[in-house]
Amino acid sequence: MQISKHEEPMPALQRKAERLHQNPDLATPSSKKQKVMPSEMQNRASKSKKQSLSKHHLQPEAQRCQEIDEEVEGEESERADVEEKISTLQRIVPGGEDLGVEKLFEETAEYILSLQWQIKAMRALTTFFEGLERNTRKLGG
Structure with a gap:
């Protein structure tokens, strides 16, 4: 490669890149070159x-x-x-084994309401008996 007076010298890497661009086979080692x-x-x-x-x-x-x-x-x-x-x-739920899911849910709701009423009744009875016991103590019994 001759450099004329008007051309600036190319850095070595740039020249190598140009050669690879012109001939891609140069990029692979000669032992691995194949005609593609x-x-x-x-x-x-x-x-x-x-x-x-x-x-x-x-x-x-x-x-x-x-x-x-x-x-x-x-x-x-x-x-x-x-x-x-x-x-x-x-x-x-009492009797729940024989029920389908929809009916089971209805029975569960009713059972919960029933339990709530039982709790209220037991509280009322507890209050009543506590009152009786206080009155008995007051009277000396």
Whole structure:
């Protein structure tokens, strides 16, 4: 390469880059050089592009699949929890084992109201008997 008086000398790296740009085969070591046909170059480029795309697109897709699996597992776990609670409720509510879920809920509401009335009655009786005991003490009994 001759340098004329009007050209400035090129740095070595810039000259090497230009040569590589003009002849890409220079970039690979001579022991690995192979003749590559243009169609094969396109196939390689296409394959490499597909691989890079699949890496970028598969990761979110795989992550989404994992999220769906976790959702399904979560729903199955919730369903098992609900079934266990219904089973417990059937044992607590008198006659609950023979009831369907809708009727079980109605009976549960009625049973809760019944228990609340029983609590009020017991408090009233407790208050009544405490009053009787105080009166008996006052009278010296």
